[in-house]
Amino acid sequence: MPEKLSFTPSLLDSHCIIDVRTPLEFAEDHLPGAHNVPILSNEERVEIGTIYKQQGSQQARIRGMELTCGRFAAMTREAVSHADGKPILVYCWRGGMRSLSMAILIESCGYPVVQLRGGYKAFRNQLTAYFEDFKPPAPLIVIHGMTGSGKTTFINGLDQNSWTVIDLEGLARHRGSAFGSLGLGEQPTQKRFDTQLWDALRQAPTDRPIVLEGESQRIGRITLPGNFYNVMAGSCKIWCNVSTDTRVDRLTEEYAHQEYREPMAEALERIKKRLGGVHYSELKGMLDGWNIPGVARGLIEKYYDKLYYKHRPWTPDLELDLESFQDGEQKMLVYWTGRNSSSAG
Numbered sequence: 001m002p003e004k005l006s007f008t009p010s011l012l013d014s015h016c017i018i019d020v021r022t023p024l025e026f027a028e029d030h031l032p033g034a035h036n037v038p039i040l041s042n043e044e045r046v047e048i049g050t051i052y053k054q055q056g057s058q059q060a061r062i063r064g065m066e067l068t069c070g071r072f073a074a075m076t077r078e079a080v081s082h083a084d085g086k087p088i089l090v091y092c093w094r095g096g097m098r099s100l101s102m103a104i105l106i107e108s109c110g111y112p113v114v115q116l117r118g119g120y121k122a123f124r125n126q127l128t129a130y131f132e133d134f135k136p137p138a139p140l141i142v143i144h145g146m147t148g149s150g151k152t153t154f155i156n157g158l159d160q161n162s163w164t165v166i167d168l169e170g171l172a173r174h175r176g177s178a179f180g181s182l183g184l185g186e187q188p189t190q191k192r193f194d195t196q197l198w199d200a201l202r203q204a205p206t207d208r209p210i211v212l213e214g215e216s217q218r219i220g221r222i223t224l225p226g227n228f229y230n231v232m233a234g235s236c237k238i239w240c241n242v243s244t245d246t247r248v249d250r251l252t253e254e255y256a257h258q259e260y261r262e263p264m265a266e267a268l269e270r271i272k273k274r275l276g277g278v279h280y281s282e283l284k285g286m287l288d289g290w291n292i293p294g295v296a297r298g299l300i301e302k303y304y305d306k307l308y309y310k311h312r313p314w315t316p317d318l319e320l321d322l323e324s325f326q327d328g329e330q331k332m333l334v335y336w337t338g339r340n341s342s343s344a345g
Contacts, residue, residue: 002103004117005089007126009202011116015089018079020102021120025093029191031123032199034091035082037075039068039098061097068101076105083111091116091123124191127198131226137204138164141336142232144214145240145322147177147304148247148296151213154240154325162333163211164204171196174220177304179267182260187220194225209236209336236339238332239316244300246323251296261290275302 005011017034019026022045026036040048044067052060068075079088079102088106092098095118106113116122141163143151152175155165169175172193173184181187188196204210214237217229224232242250255264264287272280279302286294318335322328 002090002100002107003114004095005114006117007123011089012199014086015114016083016086018082018088018090018102019120020090020092020098025120028189029120029124029195031091031120032195032202035079037079037082037102039075039092039102040064064097072105075102076109079106080109080111087112087114089114089116091119093119094121095119127194128226130198131194131228134227134231136210136231136235137201138206139209140232140235141209141211141332142214142235142237143211143240144237144316145242146247146300147308148251148300149240149242149322150246150250150325151240151322153250154322154328155211155213157325158211158329162208164208165211166197166200166204168197168212168215168224169219171200172219172222174222176215176219177308178271179255179264179299180220182255182263182267183257187222190222190225193222197225197228233314236318237314237316238318238320240320240322240328242322244297247300248293248296251300252292255296256292261287264295271303274307279303 011017012032017031019030019034019036020039021030021036022038022040022042023036024042026034026038030036048060048064048067051063079090088111090099090103090106090113095116099115099119103113103115118125143155145151152167152169156167156170158165169180171188173187174180175182175184187193201210212232214232215224215229217224265284268280268283268287275283279298283295283298283302286298318332320328320331
């Protein structure tokens, strides 16, 4: 029988990870780097589950064999094709029959294989506990500023030899504002976001700070997990100052795409009540005329600056002039180097 191993992060690097759950389960979330080799299709899993409830486990297993035995060779071949010389780790939802069956097939063909004890559920339990008592692997630097300041562009352009960047909005596929979902596709599931954030933190070097953009507890429909938001709130905070004209230019560059025309109109409609009828009509008219700089300026003055950071109950550790990203990074580096030198002294 294949050996069972409890999850440890090192397994992600030492083993080829094979997820034998259905495509729907895999899409909701999966272990980082996992390959999906489903034993059952989405529809077949529903059928087996129904038989299990109505007729018991024996009949469910027999039906499972009827559905899958003709695919054993193909599934095994696909699983081992991903291995690239590594031993294989197989998992399903709870470390039950699906992963055991695949592990036995792989082992019978002479390939090194182990089964994940507790399956995806055990991994998820560990991840949840990690964020409930979150302790960052390196100091956090949280970048704040008004909408349109260019914070996301700034952090993603930082020198990777000096900083670790985790783009929370990129992981959430949402900019955290009324127009935040434009061009970013469907948001991931909450579980998928959590796993991707955990994996980014897992890989973060301990010898350089982690730079993040300041967010609220929610990014679109994604919620920052566990204690993560509170830890960010207690970390080093940097405020970025940018002129209104530059903010207008940066928002225009980001949103002036014809494919955004309809989604922008829908987003504007959603905030109509908060804008008020007069301001909504003005912005709608500019959008219809494709005057994106006008829309950007109107949103800054009539919406964003009244909604976000209206009352800032904290004092930043550093204020940056972010008219130039390069100058901003240099000032941040000088500040952080001096801060560490003072701490060391």
